[in-house]
Amino acid sequence: MSATRTGGIGDEPIVMELDRELRHVRASDAALAMVGLPADALVGRTSGEAGLPPxxxxxxxxxxRAVVRTGRERRLELRMPTAGGVRWLRLRVRPGGGDDGGPAVTVVATDITERKLAELRLSGGNAAFRALVEDSPDPIALLDRELRVAFVNDALEHAAGRPAGSLLGCSLREAGTPDDVAARLEEAARRVLDTGERAGLELHLPTPQGLRWYSGRLLPVSGEGAGNVILICTDITERVNREAEQAALRRVATVVAREADLEEIARVVAQEAATLLDATSSAVYRFESEDTATCIAAHPPVGAGVAVGLTAASATGRTARSGLAARVDDYLEDVGDSSVREVVEGGLRSGISAPLWTRGRLWGALTAGSAEPGAFGTAEERRLAAFAELAAIAVANAETREELDRLVATDPLTGLANRRAFTRRLAGEVERARRYGHPLSLAILDLDDFKLINDTLGHQTGDAVLAAVGALLQGTSRAGEMVARMGGEEFAWILPEVDVAGGVVAVQRACAQIADLVVDGGARVTCSAGVCDLETAPDADELMRQADRALYRAKRAGRDRVEAAG
Incomplete structure (x- = not known):
């Protein structure tokens, strides 16, 4: 419902006729257009029954009623909400006869919106005030005693994405301010009017440029405009985003510094990146090749540990191939690609990826995706890169810890587990076997007359023999078993799910292969061993003792043989 010319729509005036009960008898087309109703929805009804705003x-x-009662003409100005915005009308309410069936009251309206808006602008303050705020880069509004908008500057029109004409005379809610923000502003403005003191608050408001943060200041007006409140909004979006970014990076750095495991760090990185970038999802991937990656962690927490295919059409795939940051503004542009089709079917339209470089190699990528096309720009690329840098440090630290753990648990000569790692593993295997009632065997092996090899052929040859025996035993063992070098020429072999008889057979086979080794100088290497299982020994310490005793029985019995405990 709208009227754009003073006096009416087109050349027709805005006229309504009503009876003594204030029911509409007739309305001109311009009047019907103004109220936004067809004639049959208005005629025969009062204004309230027709649904006009209270x-x-x-x-x-x-x-x-006053005109019907007194028979005298009255005039008023009326603010009329319409679908095209607020209109201002000047009404002449004239008495009619009403005795011969004619109207009791005739209302003739003139659209004075343009003049009223000009007056409201002028009432926004004196010329000095307008000159001060009109060119201000900060959005500024003047609120009257009823907390309706009496003035807005150009910056506020731009921020709101609406012309002044659709804002002036409106309450904050009618002007498009979200209910929660309007309530906070109204509370603060009333406090300013009551106390005469300034007030401030931070506001999160939708704009044509997206959600923005503002620092709002409300100031009382004195002198000519007393009773009004000035609202000044300073855009602090960049500051708020920068503080949020720094806080998120600090949280990630804290997790990295406390040397959490890689999965936990990746989970925190993905969660913080998704939140800061307002992304639908985020994930940390480890590249297995240019075409395959493993998801280490994701937010929301789905897909961790899952292998995914990569193509050059996805942001992650582009990073895997180039080692550079990548961005896809709209996956629908290449939906023919199978991996991109999966991305789109998963609810994502745009994506961004930052590489994770560690120790001079491309390890993986930190990615983010959005259900909206074009969701990411250069600012998001910069923020993701900052998270990726911390994630890369975490990866390097985790790999360093893994390498140190491996070195601490590994015999440097043979590459087998050392005594420390063996002891820890044996305790765990005994506990599992006892809990589930499974068999478990332990073999202790010792090379026969190894000192003779060192004395006659030298320690370098002796080391080569130890390394060869270690490789042979490792190759002979099955998945889930452990072979360790206990020191000198002694080895240990943990055989889960194997009883003593099966253990003896496996160790005899290995000893036979050791006897076939070719040693420099033509010397022959043989091995003696003792085997014990949990049927004979109740715990790890007793397993070791019983297997050791069986080994020495094999030595005393002539060497190059395997003895079972018990």
Missing amino acids: EVVEPLEREL
Whole structure:
């Protein structure tokens, strides 16, 4: 419902006729257009019954009743909400005869919106005030005693994405301010009017440029404009985003510094990146090749540990191939690609990826995706890169810890587990076997007359023999078993799910292969061993003792043989 020319729409005036009960008898086309109703929805009904807004019905019917009662013409100005924005009308309410069936009251309206807006602008303050705020880069509004908008500057029009004409005379909610923000502003403005003191608050407001943060200051007006409140909004979005970014990076850095495991760090990185970038999802991937990656962690927490295919059409795939940051603004542009089709079917339209470089090699990528096309720009690329840098440090630290753990648990000569790692593993295997009632065997092996090899052929040859025996035993063992070098020429072999008889057979086979080794100088290497299982020994310490005793029985019995405990 709208009227764009003073006096009416087109050349037709805005006229309504009503009877003594204030029911509409007739309305011109311009009047019907103004109220946004067809004739049959208005004629025969009062303004309230026809559904006109209460803020229109109350003052209008008050004047109509006065005219019916006194028979005298009355005038008023009325603020009329319409689908095209707020319109201002000047009404002449004239008495009619009403005795011969004619109208009791005739209302003739003139659209004075443009003049009223000009007046409201002028009432926004004196010329000095307008000159001060009109060119301000900060959005500024003047609120009257009823907390309606009496003035806005160009910056506020731009921030709101609406012309002044659709804002002036409106309450904060009518001007498009979200209810929660409007409530906070109204509370603060009333406090300013009551106390005469300034007030401040931070506001999160939708704009044509997206959600923005503002620092709002409300100031009381004194002198000519006393009773009004000035609202000044300073855009602090960049500051808020920068503080949020720094806080998120600090949280990630804290997790990295405390040397959490890689999965936990990746989970925190993905969560913080998704939140800061307002992304639908985020993930940390380890590249297995240019075409395959493993998800280490994701937010929301889905897909961890899953292998995914990569193509050059996805942001992650581009990073895997180039080692550089990548961005896809709209996956629908290449939906023919199978991996991109999976991305789109998963609810994502745009994606961004930052490489994770560690120790001079491309390890993986930190990625983010959005259900909206074009969701990421250069600012998001910069933020993701900052998270990726911390994630790369975490990866390097985790790999260093893994390498140190491996070195601490590994015999440097043979590459087998050392005594420390063996002892820890044996305790765990005994506990599992006892819990589930499974068999478990332990073999202790010792090379026969190894000192003779060192004395006659030298320690270098002796080391080569130890390394060869270690490789042979490692190759002979099955998945889930452990072979360790206990020191000198002694080895240990943990055989889960194997009883003593099976253990003896496996160790005899290995000893036979050791006897076939070719040693420099033509010397022959043989091995003696003792085997024990949990049927004979109740715990790890007793397993070691019983297997050791069986080994020495094999030595005393002539060497190059395997003995079972018990």
